[in-house]
Amino acid sequence: MNIQKIGFYGILLAITIAAPFLFPNYTTQLATLWLFIIVSMTWDMTGGQMGYNSLGNIFFYGTGMYVAAVIAIGLVYDVGEYTGASGGGRYDFTNEQYIIGFVLGSLGAGLFCAFSAFILGYVLFGLRGPYFAIGTLGTAIAAGELVSNWDWVGGGQGITLPVYGGDFDQTKLFIYFAFAITGVVLFIFLNWLYKTRFGAAMNAIRDDEEKAEAMGIHTMRYKLVAWAMSAFFIGVVGGISAFQLISFEPLESAYQTINLGIFMVVCVLLGGKGTLWGPIIGAIAFQVFKEVTWNYFLGWQWVALGALIVVTVVYFQDGLMGWLKHTKPEWFGLTVDEKESETRATSKAEAAAR
Amino acid sequence: MDQIIGNIDLLIQFPIVNLKIILDGVMIGALFALAAYGLALVWGVMNVKNLAQGDFVIGGGYVSWWLANNVGLHPLLGVPIAFVVMWGIGWVTYKLVISRVIERDLFTSLLATFGLAIMYAQLMNLMFGSDTQSLVLDVTALGLENNYYFADGLIDLPAAKIIGVALAAILATCVILFMKRSRMGQAIRATAQDARAARVMGIDTEKVYAFTFSLNSAICGAAGAIIVMVWVIQPFYGITYSVRAFVIVTAAGLGNLPGVIAAGLGIGAAEQYGSHVFGIGYQQAIAVMLLLAVLVYRLLQQKRNRQVLQ
Amino acid sequence: MSIIDVSHVSKSYGGVKANTDVSIKVEKGGITGLIGPNGSGKTTLFNSIVGYHPIDSGSIKYEGKEISKMQVPEIARLGLLRTFQQTRIYGEMNCVENMLISLPHRKMSLLETLKKNTAEDRERAEHLLEFVGLFEKRHLRSGSLSFGQQKLLEFAMALMNEPTVLLLDEPTAGINPTLINGLIDRLKRANSEFGITLFIIEHNMRVIMNMADQIYCLAHGELLASGNAADIQNDQRVIDAYLGAH
Numbered sequence: 061m062n063i064q065k066i067g068f069y070g071i072l073l074a075i076t077i078a079a080p081f082l083f084p085n086y087t088t089q090l091a092t093l094w095l096f097i098i099v100s101m102t103w104d105m106t107g108g109q110m111g112y113n114s115l116g117n118i119f120f121y122g123t124g125m126y127v128a129a130v131i132a133i134g135l136v137y138d139v140g141e142y143t144g145a146s147g148g149g150r151y152d153f154t155n156e157q158y159i160i161g162f163v164l165g166s167l168g169a170g171l172f173c174a175f176s177a178f179i180l181g182y183v184l185f186g187l188r189g190p191y192f193a194i195g196t197l198g199t200a201i202a203a204g205e206l207v208s209n210w211d212w213v214g215g216g217q218g219i220t221l222p223v224y225g226g227d228f229d230q231t232k233l234f235i236y237f238a239f240a241i242t243g244v245v246l247f248i249f250l251n252w253l254y255k256t257r258f259g260a261a262m263n264a265i266r267d268d269e270e271k272a273e274a275m276g277i278h279t280m281r282y283k284l285v286a287w288a289m290s291a292f293f294i295g296v297v298g299g300i301s302a303f304q305l306i307s308f309e310p311l312e313s314a315y316q317t318i319n320l321g322i323f324m325v326v327c328v329l330l331g332g333k334g335t336l337w338g339p340i341i342g343a344i345a346f347q348v349f350k351e352v353t354w355n356y357f358l359g360w361q362w363v364a365l366g367a368l369i370v371v372t373v374v375y376f377q378d379g380l381m382g383w384l385k386h387t388k389p390e391w392f393g394l395t396v397d398e399k400e401s402e403t404r405a406t407s408k409a410e411a412a413a414r
Numbered sequence: 415m416d417q418i419i420g421n422i423d424l425l426i427q428f429p430i431v432n433l434k435i436i437l438d439g440v441m442i443g444a445l446f447a448l449a450a451y452g453l454a455l456v457w458g459v460m461n462v463k464n465l466a467q468g469d470f471v472i473g474g475g476y477v478s479w480w481l482a483n484n485v486g487l488h489p490l491l492g493v494p495i496a497f498v499v500m501w502g503i504g505w506v507t508y509k510l511v512i513s514r515v516i517e518r519d520l521f522t523s524l525l526a527t528f529g530l531a532i533m534y535a536q537l538m539n540l541m542f543g544s545d546t547q548s549l550v551l552d553v554t555a556l557g558l559e560n561n562y563y564f565a566d567g568l569i570d571l572p573a574a575k576i577i578g579v580a581l582a583a584i585l586a587t588c589v590i591l592f593m594k595r596s597r598m599g600q601a602i603r604a605t606a607q608d609a610r611a612a613r614v615m616g617i618d619t620e621k622v623y624a625f626t627f628s629l630n631s632a633i634c635g636a637a638g639a640i641i642v643m644v645w646v647i648q649p650f651y652g653i654t655y656s657v658r659a660f661v662i663v664t665a666a667g668l669g670n671l672p673g674v675i676a677a678g679l680g681i682g683a684a685e686q687y688g689s690h691v692f693g694i695g696y697q698q699a700i701a702v703m704l705l706l707a708v709l710v711y712r713l714l715q716q717k718r719n720r721q722v723l724q
Numbered sequence: 725m726s727i728i729d730v731s732h733v734s735k736s737y738g739g740v741k742a743n744t745d746v747s748i749k750v751e752k753g754g755i756t757g758l759i760g761p762n763g764s765g766k767t768t769l770f771n772s773i774v775g776y777h778p779i780d781s782g783s784i785k786y787e788g789k790e791i792s793k794m795q796v797p798e799i800a801r802l803g804l805l806r807t808f809q810q811t812r813i814y815g816e817m818n819c820v821e822n823m824l825i826s827l828p829h830r831k832m833s834l835l836e837t838l839k840k841n842t843a844e845d846r847e848r849a850e851h852l853l854e855f856v857g858l859f860e861k862r863h864l865r866s867g868s869l870s871f872g873q874q875k876l877l878e879f880a881m882a883l884m885n886e887p888t889v890l891l892l893d894e895p896t897a898g899i900n901p902t903l904i905n906g907l908i909d910r911l912k913r914a915n916s917e918f919g920i921t922l923f924i925i926e927h928n929m930r931v932i933m934n935m936a937d938q939i940y941c942l943a944h945g946e947l948l949a950s951g952n953a954a955d956i957q958n959d960q961r962v963i964d965a966y967l968g969a970h
Contacts, residue, residue: 113521115528186713188722190463190520194660198705201653205699257827257837264814264825271812274774275885276800276830285834318532318653325525359540366533373526374514720775720795 076244080236087232091304093347094239098297099320100327100339101246102290107325108334109254110286111266112185116196118321119203120291122314123176124169124298125305126207129219131168132161132303143214153222166238166299173295174288185283188269197317204315218309221302235304239297246293251336253289262286266334326369332381341380421691434569435686441575442645443682444582447675448637449655450662451586452630458668459606459626460516465527466507467634468655469534474500474635475642476538479547489549489643493581496639497632504631508624516623531652538649546646551577578640585636589629590671602626606669654701661705664712727752727889727921728773728804733782733792735765735772742768744945745782750889755915755922757936759929759956761965765945766925767809770891774806775799786889801830803888807895811874815867819858819877822866823849826881849884856880856910857903872899876907883914889921890914896928908934933957941965 080087099121106112133142136157145151153161180199187195208216224231253259261282264272273279301308308314315321323346331342349368357364376383384391425432453467477499478492487495511530515523551574553560562571593599605612605622613619641647661681666673681704688700716722726749735743742765750756758766772779775796784792791799814822824841853859856876861869866877875898882890895911896904908931914920926932932939933953941948941956943965949956956962 113525115524183710183713186717186722187709190524191664191709193521193524194463195706195709198657198702198709201657202699202702202706205696205702209693209695209699253838256840257824257829257832260821260825260841261829261837263817267814267816268812270796271808271814272825273797274800274806274808274812275826275881276797276803276805276828277825278801278829279797281834282837318535322528322532329525362536363533363540366529366531366536369529369532370511370526373522373529374511377518377522717795718778720778 073244076240080233084229087229087236088304089347089351091232091236091239093344094236094243095297095301096320096323096327096343096347097340098239098243098246099294099324100331100343101243101250102293103324104328104333104335104339105250105262105290106283106287108328108338109259109266110262110283111269112283112287113189113193113325114196114287115193115321115325116198116200116317117290117294117324118315118317119180119196119200120173120177120294121298121301121320122200122204122207122310122316124166124173124295125302125308125314126213126219127169127172127295128162128165128299128302129221129308130213132158132165132221133219135161135164140212143212143217143219151222153225155225158222158224162238162300162303165302166296169299169302170292170296173298174292177288177291178284181284181287182280185280185287200315200317200321204311204317207315208310214309216309216311218307218314219302220307223306235300238300242293242296242300247336247340249289254336258282258285263334322369323365326372328379329372329377330379332379332383332385333377335381338379338381345380417693418691421693425690430569435690436683437569437571438575439683439686440679441579441682442686443679444579444675445637445641446655446658446662446682447678448582448586449634450659450666450674450678451589451671452633453659454663454666454668454674455602456627456630457663459602460512460609460623461520462512462516462523462527462627463520463660464630465524465656466531466534466652467630467659468652468657469531469538470500470504470631470634470652471638471641471655472538472647472649472652473503473534474638475647476542476547476638477635478639479549479642479647480542482549489551489639490577490581492549492642493636493639496635500635500638501628501632503635504628505624507631508627512627513620513623531656535649535652542649544649546648547642548646549642550574551643553577572644574643578644581640582637585633586675589633598622598625654698657705658701661701661708664705665708725752726750727787728923729783729785729788730769730773731783731785733769733772733784734780735768735777736780741945743772743779743942746942746945746947748940748947748950750921750923751938752921753915753919754937755912755924755935757932757939758923758925758942759927759932759939759962760942760948764942764965766942767893768945769942770806770893770925773799774804774891803830803886804891805882805885805887805889806891807875807878807882807893809893809897811871811878813866813874813877813881815865817866818864819853819862819866819869820846820849822877822881823853823884826884828884828886831886852880852883853877855883855913857906872903875899879907879910883918883920886918887920889923892922892924894925894927896926896931904928904931911935 079090083090099117103114103117106114130139133139136153137151142151184192184195184199207213213219261272261277264277265279265282269279305313327342327346328339329342330345331340332338350365353364354361378386449467449471453464456462456464474496477496478489481487481492481495482489507530511526515526553573558573560573562573563569593602601612601617601622602625604615604617605619609619638647658681662674662677666677684704685697685700689697692700728750730746730748733743733746734741746769758769760766771777772792773784775791775794775798779792782792783790786799786802786804791802814825817825824845827841827845829837850859850862853862856879858873858876858880861873866874869877875895879895896907899907911922912935915922924932924936937952938950939953939956940950941962948965949959949962951959
């Protein structure tokens, strides 16, 4: 790593740490920004790098929320009784119980989601292309519907978690840093993963899965492990979100198929599929668009977001990174080789001669 | 759990209840089959998998509902009008969005139509509110009764459902005859087989695509106008109709008309059984679980052929 | 001893019989050829062996193990590799990346795949690219190579994978005639130096007669003749089949 790179990452890290102190009124929005960055990056692991476009990754987010809540509550109280009382009765956490529940809940959510990715993936990865997208979407919708009928976890009412006894602003900071740390860890992890043979195998599956299979690459193994890794991180942020929202219900906030579930795809497309920075840039751009325009649409905001999806997909699918790559190839170390154009000319001549 | 066993017990104790469930299922399944036929048409001709399918259905329902409430239009007349209005909406959708994603990869069209689905659902929500709506079809003026009873009143058969199924059958017959007999129908089938060859033979495939997509939207609209008479509609119910259409097409395969009808009726019946046994709250879940079940079944079938489902 | 043992395999598509009761043995360490006029069922047989479609009857054994019910990836992981008639490479990657992705993943544990490629891997990749004559082009996007060069790259990728048996579907088709002699030489060296068993579909008689120890000839989906190059060349039935005398 050269000096420039260290400086660049150092500045970014400093901004990350300083941001909530510089803009204390926007801590929640900044935390949400990190959430978007993380889910976009995890979506890109299978969607961009491996060519498996999931529309149901929100399944892991919702499941993560529920698992974290159940663990945190279950450590102290009986879950069925707690949700049965639905806010009635006295159920409090001491600060210590809150922290332990938070940490164990989020990590447990991640592990549970990774495990369920293995099980689901074993079936769903037999599906290719649009069938995979529809199959994953179906899984997420079905899970939301089933959970909303499951009284033990609160049914359609959802769960209300006990709140932290300490200072309210302190809690917000705590949540922000939980997201930020997860995001930084994920970035470092992906930066390494994409350079390994594993990363290359993921790209091979994306570019030509049949060839990869014929070359003896364990396609199923890579697909499962990659999805499980991505599910782990979504599960963790799902868990953190549960503590951030405090009160959540299954269809609108946990398994929110048509909100976050589709936004993560749009963020990735906006920023550029299959790149390390694309999802991050896309998530920031999307979030800025959303925050800036939200107040001006007066009830039309969801229509506007639907339109944004359509426009992005139809007109701007290569995203910002794709556009940059096209206009400034030298930034990416891509030299437009003169030899290449020569070879193209000769190969054309050869083809003509045949 | 006890409730589920009780519900199953009821089916065994009173076999006639089965008949009612099957009748209900077949009637609603006929409408699913209509939407699925439209999906298969678009899928086969232009290789676009339309996730906004269900929203066209709901859209048609709202057209009829709005006219009945504001102009006092008879619900039966709402069916042809919904057909025409949704034809127009389908045409505009095609020109603005679909025509630009046909040549692209499949995920693009899937995602673009998903975006459309969200947009349409939200628009309907803004325009008509988020309550469930339905229309009452009063046929006493035609000399019919509004409800027919069989088996000592254990089975009731509303006239609206019978008329709905009859309308669905008429519409389906018209569309099939059109596809078989007319020049446009021939052009559509030729394009479905090989678009490039069709272009070389002088068929204006762009026109064929626009026509096919509009026709699909119109069929869905008419189905929706029937659904609003026999069931309820709500702005966000669209996605489950899309899912159902996908289930049917995936189970039956493209270009297999008897298969689409059989799968449609079967899924209608399976859903009715499911919601009878597990409770009405599970109805949406069952529709989606059927999709997963069909996908897994097709997967195993393909695995025997050493192929994957793509 | 034979490494691939195809016995009494039949395969039909609808009413068309692509293979009828075909029996073929591929000797370990040798070069076996498969010839026949267009539409005689050569590629169908290849696809049956590597698992692209089910067979109707008969058995296919690899090292004594029945593989006719296995899926493509499982068969490939046994070390049975094929190249495609229409080449398949990763067009967006450059040649070296194409080679590195072809490392024998079947021999790696999951932990090993989580490492970066070593300097030796790169060296081997470049060495093999040199072997097929693509060293100069190693940093070019592989999709920009000519068809013939892509074929050579696919061959190099196959070698990188260290297969036990390599099934080649028309390796010389579309290759500049002046390069064919060089390719024959490389195929022979792959067989003798790397010890890879070769099973080759070929249209070019000169090429196949030059290389193969054992040749099978298919016509109309049935096995017409087998033997060494001299036997096949003198077999009246083979000559008739190619000239279309029926």
